[in-house]
Amino acid sequence: MATLAGWHVEMEFTEEGHRTSAAALLRLMDGSELRARGYAMRHPSDTDQLRVGEEIAGARALMDLASQLLDKAHTEIDAESGRHSYPLTQ
Numbered sequence: 001m002a003t004l005a006g007w008h009v010e011m012e013f014t015e016e017g018h019r020t021s022a023a024a025l026l027r028l029m030d031g032s033e034l035r036a037r038g039y040a041m042r043h044p045s046d047t048d049q050l051r052v053g054e055e056i057a058g059a060r061a062l063m064d065l066a067s068q069l070l071d072k073a074h075t076e077i078d079a080e081s082g083r084h085s086y087p088l089t090q
Contacts, residue, residue, distance in 0.1 A: 005029050011061065013054045018042040020053030024061040026069075034072070036064035 010025040022038040038060030040053040077085040 009062070009065070011058055013057065015050060015053065018044060020050070020057045022054065022057035022061040024058075024065055026065055032072070034065055034068045036061045036068065038062070038064060 007026060007028070012023045014021045014023075018041055020040045020042070022040075024036045024038070026034045026036075028034070038057040040056035040060070042048070042053055074085045
């Protein structure tokens with residue numbers, strides 16, 4: 001089976017105090033780019049586990065990317081078909 005496309009998501013993390021931020025970038029084959037952000041907050045009484053904050057912030061950024069991809073796909077479907085399509089998330 002041939003690979004039709006490959007996507008690579010770039011993810012960067014920053015931590016400031018109790019807050020971890022994730023910035024995600026996805027470049028699509030049509031030349032468009034989608035950008036998303038996700039955040040995590042550590043309670044002051046929790047132990048310092050940077051990896052956990054990255055996982056939560058990263059997951060939230062990826063969920064935002066997924067939502068943007070669905071919106072983009074449905075916009076393209078609507079433009080081609082002339083009808084309104086409905087994402088499964090609605």
